[in-house]
Structure formats: C-alpha cells, structure tokens
Amino acid sequence: MTGCDIAPTGIACPDCGAGTLEPKRGRFGPIHACTADGCGTWLPSRPTGAICGHPRDDGPCGALMVEGTKTIPDRCSDRGCPNRNPHRLARAAGA
Numbered sequence: 001m002t003g004c005d006i007a008p009t010g011i012a013c014p015d016c017g018a019g020t021l022e023p024k025r026g027r028f029g030p031i032h033a034c035t036a037d038g039c040g041t042w043l044p045s046r047p048t049g050a051i052c053g054h055p056r057d058d059g060p061c062g063a064l065m066v067e068g069t070k071t072i073p074d075r076c077s078d079r080g081c082p083n084r085n086p087h088r089l090a091r092a093a094g095a
C-alpha cells in the first residue's frame with residue numbers, strides 16, 4: 001500500500017463549502033478532490049491553504065493557491081487567473 005504519506009489538508013472546498021479537498025488517487029495520479037457527495041471539484045495539485053490575491057477585473061482573485069513544482073512557484077488554482085502561471089508573469093514583467 002502506498003499513498004499513506006499524503007496527509008489530509010482539511011482545506012474547505014471553495015465551490016460547495018461542505019467538503020474538504022483531500023488527497024485521492026486519480027486516473028492520472030494523485031489529485032485533491034472534494035469529499036462532499038455530488039461536488040466534482042478537484043485540484044491537480046495540493047492546495048496550500050493560501051488565497052490568491054492577484055488583481056482581476058472584478059477585484060482580488062480569491063481562488064485557492066496550490067503547490068507549485070521545482071520550476072514553478074506556488075500558483076493559483078483558477079485556470080483563468082494570470083497567477084496560474086506565475087513563472088510567465090515574472091517573465092512578462094520583464095524585470
């Protein structure tokens with residue numbers, strides 16, 4: 001048996017608020033899925049518990065942040081958010 005090393009997150013689902021996003025084996029590897037019945041929300045990466053504060057058209061983003069990879073820093077879970085790809089943001093800023 002493997003996967004016991006993945007600790008529960010206890011992080012509330014941003015969509016239904018009833019469940020939490022917990023580690024689960026997905027078809028293509030581990031994912032973090034909502035525990036509530038009928039809620040299909042899941043994240044491909046582990047949520048950090050932080051909230052994205054990236055400015056959007058209608059105010060701060062507010063979506064959950066998820067863990068990044070070796071090459072990508074922690075990033076926003078919302079596919080529509082520019083902070084979804086923070087490594088590209090940094091490049092675009094041209095610093």
Ligand SMILES: [Zn+2]
Pocket residue numbers: 013014015016017018019034035036039040041
């Ligand atoms: Zn949910």
Ligand SMILES: [Zn+2]
Pocket residue numbers: 052053054061062063076077078081082083084
């Ligand atoms: Zn965001």
